[in-house]
Amino acid sequence: MKAEARSALAGYGLVAPAVLAAVAFLYIPMAVSAYWSFTDYNGVDAPQWTGLANYSDLAGSDRFHQAFTNTVVFTVVGMSVGPALGLVTALALNQKIRMVGFFRSVYFLPVTTSLVVTGTVWKMLLNENGVLNSALGLFGLPGHAWLADPGTSLLSVTAASVWQGFGFETVVFLAALQSIPKELYDAANVDGAGFWPRFRHVTLPGLRPSIVFVFVFGLIGSFQAFDQMFVMTRGGPVGSTTTLVYYLVERFQELDLGAASAVAYVLFVILAALSYAQLRASRERA
Amino acid sequence: MGRGTRLAGGGLVAVLLALAGCGGGGAGRAEGTITVWDYYGGSTPIKPVIAEFERANPKIKVKYEAYDYDTMREKYATAVGARTAPDLATLDMTWISTYAATGTLADLSKLSGGKINGEPVEGQYARGALAAMKYKGRYVTALYDFDAYALYYRRDIFKKNGIAVPGNWEQFKAAVAKLAATAPSPGKQRFQVLPDTFHFAQFLFQGGGEILNGSGKSAFAGPAGIGALTFYRDLLKSGGVYWGEDQGDTSGMPGIKDGRIAMFLNGPYMMGVLKDGAPEQKGKWAVVPAPVGVQQGSYLGGTGLSIPVTSKHKAAAWKFAQFLLRPEQQLLVAKQAGAAPATTAALNRPELTAPDPYFGGDAPFKVFLAAMTTARPFPYVKNWTDVDKAISDGVTAALLGKKAPDRALGDAAREVDGLREG
Known part of the structure; x- marks a missing residue:
């Protein structure tokens, strides 16, 4: 018994720092933030309880609706194109081709680069006098203000984000592809299965855990997008690239900490619900 | 999708502010170490005069911290909530409304007694500038450089x-x-x-x-x-x-x-x-x-010298602010930063009204001084x-x-x- 108690005590001692850190820097601030979301608080004066006023303001705010819609569009487009591009690239790199290592490094390189750097580079590519319009001009095609036009700004920022991030999906999918037993493909070949049946019945089931991982991780990342909008468009023009987190930061800059906390909790609930739904769906399929 | 540095929604606001402690404090004596935040960058007219100020005021030490314009805004908002704001800061005049309305800026009317370097505040600025410096009838910032088109x-x-x-x-x-x-x-x-x-x-x-x-x-x-x-x-x-x-x-x-x-x-x-x-x-x-x-x-905009309400060295900070508003220091705003000093005494100095070769021998400061008289915040x-x-x-x-x-x-x-x- 004494040895067991000592062992248990040692166990608690080992996990204590991590638990204390989580409580101090995650759970207590989360609880405080939850409280602030029901108050009018500017960081200086004492918070004034306002009940659901911050949440009802968000529900009636066109700016918040726009930020929410922009975030959804950014997520849907990005999470459709990014993983698809990553999968196609992974399938290509999984073949026996020369310089595979080089190509893997090239595709993964943007992932290691700061979003601020890639955002700046893409801003230079896409501005009205940028490289893209110059290239179009060589073919006699008219240029376009990709980032200055509210109709194309969000998709332009999304394109930059997809480019920056799809190397991550590529590497994840590639690792998963290489872990699928070769015998399964051999068996499928014996059965006379072509490319599509092999992909559908062998590759895709083998990739399922990775796909779930990529989508959960990507979804969380997409809903928290901020850096690229800050660098490329400052949330404009006309709010066309303002995301939920961008909106949150604006509230924070305005010392409207109650509203900022309410936005944070809306975001938290959305992400928790989506992540739970995805994980549950993947378990049911498994 | 991109995965750079993310601002984690709920955590961000909370973590930044959870450690908020107690602050406050009155004007006190003009002594101690004051922290100054400055967004001027490499061409700052503030940093070069600190040594001179410290020699003239041996009881005050200046801890200088430089931030770029965007960082300053983020950091100031965070610092106000966490009670870690500096004793003096250069703040864009377009930010003043928010910071004044939320009560984060010290009342300079009270602190100054209505005077800058011993002279009435009203005699040292154009009418529009004086209006820009006030919130609800009280001075909350001292215009350091001005902007009018x-x-x-x-x-x-x-x-x-x-x-x-x-x-x-x-x-x-x-x-x-x-x-x-x-x-x-x-x-x-x-x-x-x-x-x-x-x-x-x-x-x-x-x-x-x-x-x-x-x-x-x-x-x-x-x-x-x-x-x-x-x-x-x-x-x-x-x-x-x-x-x-x-x-x-x-x-x-x-x-x-x-x-x-x-x-x-x-x-x-x-x-x-x-x-x-x-x-x-x-x-x-x-x-x-x-x-x-x-x-x-x-x-009418520009840069204001503001003292956060949480400063524990308000008197010392105000002393440094007044030093920066002397004509000879104000001239550095033009010479170092290429901007327009805000006080009329500085704007009328011959150094600023002399012909400027870059502008074909014209004296552009006169144009801006005239613009300031009809500008409004x-x-x-x-x-x-x-x-x-x-x-x-x-x-x-x-x-x-x-x-x-x-x-x-x-x-x-x-x-x-x-x-x-x-």
Whole structure:
């Protein structure tokens, strides 16, 4: 018994720092933030309880609706194109081709680069006098203000984000592809299965855990997008690239900490619900 | 999808502010170590004079910290909540409304006793500047440099093409059109059109309009505002270049360097930007008063020296602020940073009214000093940033042809009038 108690005590001692850190820097601030979301608080004066006023303001705010819609569009487009591009690239790199290592490094390189750097580079590519319009001009095609036009700004920022991030999906999918037993493909070949049946019945089931991982991780990342909008468009023009987190930061800059906390909790609930739904769906399929 | 540094929604606000402690404190004695936050960057006129101040005031030490403009805004907001704000900070005048309305700025009326360096505050600034420094009748900042708009134009191009320097709106439109029409290649020699509230306000004020009325409701969408925005849009159509966020910073330096921009409306800080960024264009630029509509007018902004309410060394911080407002230190604002000092004593010094070779022997500071006398600050309301955003989005939509000026401003007015005051 004494040895067991000592062992248990040692166990608690080992996990204590991590638990204390989580409580101090995650759970207590989360609880405080939850409280602030029901108050009018500017960081200086004492918070004034306002009940659901911050949440009802968000529900009636066109700016918040726009930020929410922009975030959804950014997520849907990005999470459709990014993983698809990553999968196609992974399938290509999984073949026996020369310089595979080089190509893997090239595709993964943007992932290691700061979003601020890639955002700046893409801003230079896409501005009205940028490289893209110059290239179009060589073919006699008219240029376009990709980032200055509210109709194309969000998709332009999304394109930059997809480019920056799809190397991550590529590497994840590639690792998963290489872990699928070769015998399964051999068996499928014996059965006379072509490319599509092999992909559908062998590759895709083998990739399922990775796909779930990529989508959960990507979804969380997409809903928290901020850096690229800050660098490329400052949330404009006309709010066309303002995301939920961008909106949150604006509230924070305005010392409207109650509203900022309410936005944070809306975001938290959305992400928790989506992540739970995805994980549950993947378990049911498994 | 991209996965760089993410701002984790709930955690961010909470973590930054959870450690908030107790602060406060009165003015106290003028001694101790004061922390100064400065966003001027490499050309700061503040850092070089610290040693001199410390020699003259041995009981005060200055801990200087430099931040860029954007970082300053983020950091100041965070620091106020966490009670870690500095003792003195350079704050953009457009931020003052929020910080004053939320009670984060010390009452300088009380701290100063109505005097700067022993002289009444009222005698040291122009009327518009004094208005900009007050919130609800109390001084909350001391203007350090000021911003009011005048017209910059390429003197050599105007002369070569026989373009008359515009004095009113009609002539302005004609000059913009002729400038573009005589360009050596398409897209060159344009008037820079910035889609923001600052430039819209230039035309709004000149047209006799105002942004908010006395009760804080929108007033910019009336006939004067619609006329102003329509005129601004027409300038763009006549021969302007739209200068959106994608073009880089608002100074337009890339366009100035490559010949796209030959005329723009901006503040005195652009004198320094031009000299640093385009030394090869020395002698080619001139500055004249902005072409007049119904009346003279400009927004008035700049940099204020502010003392956060949480400072524990307010008296020492105010002493340093006063030191920075002496004429000899104010001259450094022009010499070091290329901006315009705010006090009239400094602006009238011969060093600033002497001919400037970069501007063909003119004395542009005189133009800006005159502009300051009729300039006025943006309204001091708590949610000014939301008002500003609504207006600038309306201006952008009209300039991009997405909405007619009346609809663009009408939509913005509805948004402004629907903002929750608090």
